[in-house]
Amino acid sequence: MTTLETGTPGTGGTHSAPDAFDSLDPATGEVVGTHPIADTAAVDAAVARAREAAQWWSGLTFAQRRTHLDAWAGVITRRIAQLADVMRAETGKPHSDAQLEAVMAIGHLTWAAKNAPKVLGRKRVPSGMDMIDHAATVEYLPLGVVGVIGPWNYPVFTPMGSIAYALAAGNAVVFKPSEFTPGVGAWLVDTFTQAVPDHPVLQLVTGLGATGEALCRSGVDKLAFTGSTATGKKVMAACADTLTPVVIEAGGKDALLVDADADLDAAVDAALWGGMSNAGQTCVGTERVYVHEGVYDAFVARLTDLAATIRAGTDPDAQIGPMTMPTQSAVVRRHVLDALDRGGRAVVGGPDSVGEKLIQPTVLVDVPEDSIAVTEETFGPTLTVAKVRDMDEAVRLTNASRYGLGAAVFSKRRGMEIARRIRSGMTAVNSVIAFAAIPSLPFGGVGQSGFGRIHGPDGLREFTFAKSVARRRMPALMAITSFTRTAKTDKILTTLTTLRHGRG
Structure with missing residues (x-):
């Protein structure tokens, strides 16, 4: 079978031996270390x-x-x-x-x-x-x-x-x-x-x-x-x-839902952090945003302004760094181009923002739901923002994904109600990715996002593994698990069972 490759190490160093490989600085391509x-x-x-x-x-x-x-x-x-x-x-x-x-x-x-x-x-x-x-x-x-x-x-x-x-x-x-x-x-x-x-x-x-x-x-x-x-x-x-x-x-292809009564400043800040932090390379990062039509224009305007203050770079002042895996930039570019080719618009960034190592924040609107920018995991600093009639439509579109890892909901009145309707392993209400930082909460997904919990x-x-032990603590009242069981014992058992369970 094909080996479990998750990618190929970058092209900046040479192996010191055929049984060793180099780890590289993604910003410079310089060798950080050599490992067996x-x-x-x-x-x-x-x-x-x-x-x-x-x-x-x-x-x-x-x-x-x-x-x-x-x-x-x-x-x-x-x-x-x-x-x-x-x-x-x-x-x-x-x-x-x-x-x-x-x-x-x-x-x-x-x-x-x-x-x-x-x-x-x-x-x-x-x-x-x-x-x-x-x-x-x-x-x-x-x-x-x-x-x-x-x-x-x-x-x-x-x-x-x-x-x-x-x-x-x-x-x-x-x-x-x-x-x-x-x-x-x-x-x-x-x-x-x-x-x-x-x-x-x-x-x-x-x-x-x-x-x-x-x-x-x-x-x-x-x-x-x-x-x-x-x-x-x-x-x-x-x-x-x-x-x-x-x-x-x-x-994952996590969604953030914004209701009409949401705190827009908090929702915008969360969407930007959820989508852009770690250069968007977050399995529970926000990739889709569904906003109630009553606040959509205001949300997009504020998101556009705030996104303009975020910069990718390799210097200490940059809020996000380079793409760690060299091949991921091509994936991000393909998703952005598909969104634009299918009628979407870039209100922040766009194809020119996708460099070989650095990708500047990109916010896309009017993207069709069947675009790969909406259906496939982008794993880069991009967001698609869509207008919805109400939260019923937002939940329906969120749950249409084959993934089901995390989600977020911003709503002052209905946050918990909406969160419970989302098909995902974890959901944050009026915050983003908060569940990952709470040790007492299980973490994991459904569908194509996997199974099991950490x-x-x-x-x-x-x-x-569960170890069950049954220990006799007194002499048997009736010989049930024995070939010495009698017809009288059977009658008592069925009578007791009928009295306890037969009324329904």
């Missing part, structure tokens, strides 16, 4: 080491694991500026955005460590009248070894949503970062080793698509993947051979 390409044997060896480490790690108490994970969080926090520098070097994003990403990841790490015992620990559950002579308990036990394939757009926050929760649940982890951000992955694993020096509980394997495929086929107990929908399908196919369960966090109690349980 882990082949199948290397991946299998890492998984084998993880199996041994998992026995030790899972044998610790929740409190002991929390001590180690809190120590790791402390190391990351004390060196957060350094981590932001590594992120900026490999992704091009502004230092302040990289630092914000790290802060959010630390919040999730500490939440997972603190809440794991409450979510996963053994609990008594009701036995029911028929089994009153038994006590019942359920707990959630670690799977063993979890493989994580991370993305390049948020190389700390996103993979940590799987890594932190899998570790807190008692698993060992083998982490394959994106080929665009291997240095970030190495930094995370190196700092973890400072907190847990004696056992390879978190390991790194770097490489290209073939390395990711090897991890899928390595026999890990679960594989968590974040990336494009197309690559997610390849991950599922590779994992199917070993019946390895997967968590897929794939693409973050929150669901994210902890995602990397466990």
Whole structure:
């Protein structure tokens, strides 16, 4: 099968050896670092080491694991500026955005460590009248070894949503970062080793698509993947051979809905941040905006004015940086041109704003709903803004997408009502992307956006299996599960069942 390529590293450096690859600064093309390409044997060896480490790690108490994970969080926090520098070097994003990403990841790490015992620990559950002579308990036990394939757009926050929760649940982890951000992955694993020096509980394997495929086929107990929908399908196919369960966090085409009573200044600010931050390279970023006709003109005017103040660049004052993946600029250009060819208008930016490395903000209006700028994930600093009669039409158009990751609603009266009608895994009301920063909320999508959840109690349980135990606590009142069961016992059972359930 085709290897799990998510892209080809940029063209600025030369490989020092055939079994190594370079990570490049997307702004300059200069080599940031050189990393080994882990082949199948290397991946299998890492998984084998993880199996041994998992026995030790899972044998610790929740409190002991929390001590180690809190120590790791402390190391990351004390060196957060350094981590932001590594992120900026490999992704091009502004230092302040990289630092914000790290802060959010630390919040999730500490939440997972603190809440794991409450979510996963053994609990008594009701036995029911028929089994009153038994006590019942359920707990959630670690799977063993979890493989994580991370993305390049948020190389700390996103993979940590799987890594932190899998570790807190008692698993060992083998982490394959994106080929665009291997240095970030190495930094995370190196700092973890400072907190847990004696056992390879978190390991790194770097490489290209073939390395990711090897991890899928390595026999890990679960594989968590974040990336494009197309690559997610390849991950599922590779994992199917070993019946390895997967968590897929794939693409999105998130919409922001603006009702007639919305706070327009707040909605404009949120739409611009949701669409343009991180150069639009955000899976839960805003790509479509549906605005009530009563406030459409005012919204577009304010959005146009504010967008004019946002600039992409490589200098410290630029609000957004270069495109991390070299091929993405061509995708953005194709979407913008299709929108314009089909009758859309650019009120900010346009084709001339799409450079090879830098893309200036672009806002498109009057774009047909069947344009690829509306139907496909653009993953660049662009927005399409459409006028709708009411929120019923806005919800219908939002839900017409094959994706269903995140969304946002701005409305003073009906925000919660509208949010519940949107087919998406997460929705923010009167804010944007807020759900990602709340550790207690599960994160994931529906449809072509994937399945499974990270973050929150669901994210902890995602990397466990439920262990149910029924224990006899008193002599049997009736021999039910026995060949000694009598006709009298059958009659009593049916009589009791009729009395309890037969009235309806």
